[in-house]
Amino acid sequence: MNNYVIRTNGLTKSYRGRAAVDGLNLEIKKGEIYGFLGPNGAGKTTTIRMLLGLIRPTKGTVEILGKDLQKDKINILRRVGSLVEYPSYYGHLTAIENLEAIRRILNVPKSRIDEVLEIVSLTKEAKRAVKGYSLGMKQRLGIASALLGSPELLILDEPTNGLDPSGIHEIRELIKRMPQEHGITVLVSSHLLGEVEQMAGTVGIIREGRMVFQDTIVNLRQKAAGGINISLSEPESALWLAKDNGLAGMVQDGKLYFDGINDNQVAGLVKRLVENGHLIYRVEERNKSLEDIFMEVIGEVKSL
Numbered sequence: 001m002n003n004y005v006i007r008t009n010g011l012t013k014s015y016r017g018r019a020a021v022d023g024l025n026l027e028i029k030k031g032e033i034y035g036f037l038g039p040n041g042a043g044k045t046t047t048i049r050m051l052l053g054l055i056r057p058t059k060g061t062v063e064i065l066g067k068d069l070q071k072d073k074i075n076i077l078r079r080v081g082s083l084v085e086y087p088s089y090y091g092h093l094t095a096i097e098n099l100e101a102i103r104r105i106l107n108v109p110k111s112r113i114d115e116v117l118e119i120v121s122l123t124k125e126a127k128r129a130v131k132g133y134s135l136g137m138k139q140r141l142g143i144a145s146a147l148l149g150s151p152e153l154l155i156l157d158e159p160t161n162g163l164d165p166s167g168i169h170e171i172r173e174l175i176k177r178m179p180q181e182h183g184i185t186v187l188v189s190s191h192l193l194g195e196v197e198q199m200a201g202t203v204g205i206i207r208e209g210r211m212v213f214q215d216t217i218v219n220l221r222q223k224a225a226g227g228i229n230i231s232l233s234e235p236e237s238a239l240w241l242a243k244d245n246g247l248a249g250m251v252q253d254g255k256l257y258f259d260g261i262n263d264n265q266v267a268g269l270v271k272r273l274v275e276n277g278h279l280i281y282r283v284e285e286r287n288k289s290l291e292d293i294f295m296e297v298i299g300e301v302k303s304l
């Protein structure tokens with residue numbers, strides 16, 4: 001088997017001739033937490049549904065755990081746990097009773113129920129009716145159900161949607177432990193970079209069904225590295241002078257902004273500006289936030 005737990009090739013799903021997912025090449029390595037990001041409607045859920053064999057691709061292939069999903073669906077999906085949208089429960093039953101119903105279908109040992117409850121920290125609440133659970137507890141129970149069959153891969157579609165900050169924190173901490181403590185590779189989708197950046201090693205960002213970025217979070221951060229802001233007396237005429245010096249910048253909030261400019265270029269520009277009578281008030285490094293980069297990548301902001 002190769003090193004990929006999920007690999008898709010040209011994965012496409014069209015509805016009435018319109019591609020909801022368009023030629024996606026997802027690559028998820030064993031043991032990683034992969035953040036699958038994109039704004040609402042970008043095609044995350046459609047992709048996940050194809051990965052789980054719930055809908056058929058219009059084109060392209062899905063390989064999971066080294067095997068073609070179409071050829072051996074049942075055996076492959078036995079090794080995958082998932083939480084897609086809101087999980088459904090019997091509200092009047094306890095967590096143990098709900099898990100028992102799934103356990104019978106999966107035919108796993110009874111002891112597994114205690115194990116999964118322990119993993120998601122619901123042991124103490126396990127005998128309470130689920131209808132009294134908070135949304136965060138319900139999501140954790142959903143993850144417990146997904147873990148019952150001891151999967152090698154966990155696919156979670158927006159597991160933190162609608163949760164408060166402490167609920168988000170609990171789910172995040174739970175997911176973070178999956179690879180190290182349980183040897184489980186995780187694909188987690190979200191429309192918020194902030195929710196996955198603290199746990200994902202790799203991110204795939206989709207927009208209008210197409211992959212626009214797929215690499216490590218470290219490399220995404222590198223894209224966020226430094227531009228320079230110059231506060232000065234006459235930004236518009238300074239911009240012309242900079243252009244004259246071969247530097248393309250822009251005026252933003254009354255300041256000059258330059259992307260990817262090196263130390264020598266900064267020194268040369270400041271010297272030229274001073275020689276031409278500009279008053280320089282401040283020269284500041286401006287790092288883009290990861291969220292800025294995300295917005296840029298998904299095309300919500302043309303440039304900073």
Ligand SMILES: Nc1ncnc2c1ncn2[C@@H]1O[C@H](COP(=O)(O)OP(=O)(O)OP(=O)(O)O)[C@@H](O)[C@H]1O
Nearest residue numbers: 015020021038039040041042043044045046047191
């Ligand atoms: N069964 C369907 N029939 C027609 N169009 C669909 C169908 N399912 C999804 N779509 C369209 O495909 C696109 C992608 O939807 P999808 O639900 O995969 O996005 P998403 O990234 O998961 O967004 P969200 O976070 O809002 O669920 C949307 O434009 C949606 O309207």
